[in-house]
Structures are given as structure tokens and as C-alpha cells.
Amino acid sequence: MTLALVIGNKNYSSWSMRPWLALKASGIAFEERFIPLYTNQADKKRILDITPAGKVPALIDGEVTIWDSLAIIEYVAERFPEAGLWPETPASRAHARSISAEMHSGFSALRRECGMNLHRPIRAKPLSDNARADIARIQELWTNCRQRAAKAGPFLFGTFGAADAMYAPIIHRFRTYAIDVFPPVREYMDAMMALPAFRQWTEEGLAETLVIEKFEID
Structure with a gap:
């Protein structure tokens, strides 16, 4: 099953950039799902439907949902150790x-x-x-x-x-x-x-x- 990463606007969303870059630069396949930030209540609800934190980014891996940039990167590092996201020693x-x-x-x-x-x-x-x-x-x-x-x-x-x-x-x-x-x-x-x-x-x-x-x- 392909990972899905929910992100906000690339122009502004620094927290979305972090796990996106970790995945993309490591060659890990994922589906990108974009939800505009601070636009309307419908988009806010879309985020809340994914994570109660109500913020992006969020990573969806089957039945597992991870929110928070650093937590996502840690999860990806464990899921794909061959990517070498953390140093060896x-x-x-x-x-x-x-x-x-x-x-x-x-x-x-x-x-x-x-x-x-x-x-x-x-x-x-x-x-x-x-x-x-x-x-x-x-x-x-x-x-x-x-x-x-x-x-x-x-x-x-x-x-x-x-x-x-x-x-x-x-x-x-x-x-x-x-x-x-x-x-x-x-x-x-x-x-x-x-x-x-x-x-x-x-x-x-x-x-x-x-x-x-x-x-x-x-």
C-alpha cells in the first residue's frame, strides 16, 4: 500500500516541507494530498477528519496515521531503514x-x-x-x-x-x-x-x- 502524505501550501507550510523532502529525496513512493490552509471550514474539517490535531502534515500508512513532522520522519526511518535517514553510528x-x-x-x-x-x-x-x-x-x-x-x-x-x-x-x-x-x-x-x-x-x-x-x- 502506498503511503499518503497530507500537506499544506508549499509556499508557506514549512512543517509540510520537512517530511515531504525526507520522502522525496530518499526515493520513497508516496501519494501527495494537498489541503489548502486557512481557506474555509470545509478544508479545516478535511484535516480534522484525518487527525484530531487539526494540522498538517499527516502521513497515512494503511490504518496507521502519524502527525507531526518529526514523528513522521521517525516513522519513515523505521519503515524504510534502507533510506538511511539517520546516520549509522x-x-x-x-x-x-x-x-x-x-x-x-x-x-x-x-x-x-x-x-x-x-x-x-x-x-x-x-x-x-x-x-x-x-x-x-x-x-x-x-x-x-x-x-x-x-x-x-x-x-x-x-x-x-x-x-x-x-x-x-x-x-x-x-x-x-x-x-x-x-x-x-x-x-x-x-x-x-x-x-x-x-x-x-x-x-x-x-x-x-x-x-x-x-x-x-x-
């Missing part, structure tokens, strides 16, 4: 899970002040001290990972994996809001933006025409 797996969990629960100032919006013209904006601290921490994380995995490949742990999927929307935020980054961070961003699955999400997000005013952050 226990120490590297623990490191990858730690930074993925930090992304999942942290960086609220950056997420609030620099929402994902692929259509937004690229330009800088004033940011709070907290958002700047988030940016510094992310750059520290990425630089440390790249130093450790420099010989293994261009991604956080060498080959593409779950941690890359979790941080993928940050790459769009750094690009869209013209955030200055260190050279190792720029190299990592370039590698991610060259990934075919990343390019596909971006192109399809840019092709969307639905505007959600609450997400149109200056």
Missing part, C-alpha cells in the same frame, strides 16, 4: 536527533519574524536580538556538523538525511530575508538548494497563487 544518530529536536522545539523568534514565504521578494528586515541569536545558533550547528562530515558528503552528516529535512525551511528563510551567513553555511545552503527534491518543492511553491494574508510578513 550511535553517536552520530544521537547528534542528528538532538539537532533535529532542537529545530522542532526551538528558534521561535526566527520562525515568527521570518515566516516561510517563497513569493516574498528577497530583502533584509530588522530582526530582534532573539532572532539574531537563533540565526547564530543555527549557523553554529551547521558549521559544526559540516566540519565533522566534510569528507563524507555536502550535507549535515555527509549524505542527505532527517536532520537536513528538518532544517530545510531555514534555508528558504535565510535566502528570502537576505541573511548574511558564514562561508561553510553558504556552501551547505547551496548543496541543499541543488538537491532535486528541494528544487521541486521550491518550483511548485512558487507556482502557487493562493495568498494567505496572515503569512504575508513584511
Whole structure:
């Protein structure tokens, strides 16, 4: 039975992007089901009919439904171990899970002040001290990972994996809001933006025409 991934708008939905990218970049077959966000009560009910959390993304695997981006990625990693979404060694797996969990629960100032919006013209904006601290921490994380995995490949742990999927929307935020980054961070961003699955999400997000005013952050 083919997996089904329920997602929101590719232009805005950073949480939908994470498991979508993990599946697509790993070559795992799935059916994409799109439900527009914040449009009408009928669409809201469609989401509630899938998961009581009332949010996307959600992964449907037969009678099993998983919601929350990180939970979906963990499920997919267990279901398809050959995809190698987590590093092989226990120490590297623990490191990858730690930074993925930090992304999942942290960086609220950056997420609030620099929402994902692929259509937004690229330009800088004033940011709070907290958002700047988030940016510094992310750059520290990425630089440390790249130093450790420099010989293994261009991604956080060498080959593409779950941690890359979790941080993928940050790459769009750094690009869209013209955030200055260190050279190792720029190299990592370039590698991610060259990934075919990343390019596909971006192109399809840019092709969307639905505007959600609450997400149109200056």
C-alpha cells in the first residue's frame, strides 16, 4: 500500500516541507494530498477528519496515521531503514536527533519574524536580538556538523538525511530575508538548494497563487 502524505501550501507550510523532502529525496513512493490552509471550514474539517490535531502534515500508512513532522520522519526511518535517514553510528544518530529536536522545539523568534514565504521578494528586515541569536545558533550547528562530515558528503552528516529535512525551511528563510551567513553555511545552503527534491518543492511553491494574508510578513 502506498503511503499518503497530507500537506499544506508549499509556499508557506514549512512543517509540510520537512517530511515531504525526507520522502522525496530518499526515493520513497508516496501519494501527495494537498489541503489548502486557512481557506474555509470545509478544508479545516478535511484535516480534522484525518487527525484530531487539526494540522498538517499527516502521513497515512494503511490504518496507521502519524502527525507531526518529526514523528513522521521517525516513522519513515523505521519503515524504510534502507533510506538511511539517520546516520549509522550511535553517536552520530544521537547528534542528528538532538539537532533535529532542537529545530522542532526551538528558534521561535526566527520562525515568527521570518515566516516561510517563497513569493516574498528577497530583502533584509530588522530582526530582534532573539532572532539574531537563533540565526547564530543555527549557523553554529551547521558549521559544526559540516566540519565533522566534510569528507563524507555536502550535507549535515555527509549524505542527505532527517536532520537536513528538518532544517530545510531555514534555508528558504535565510535566502528570502537576505541573511548574511558564514562561508561553510553558504556552501551547505547551496548543496541543499541543488538537491532535486528541494528544487521541486521550491518550483511548485512558487507556482502557487493562493495568498494567505496572515503569512504575508513584511
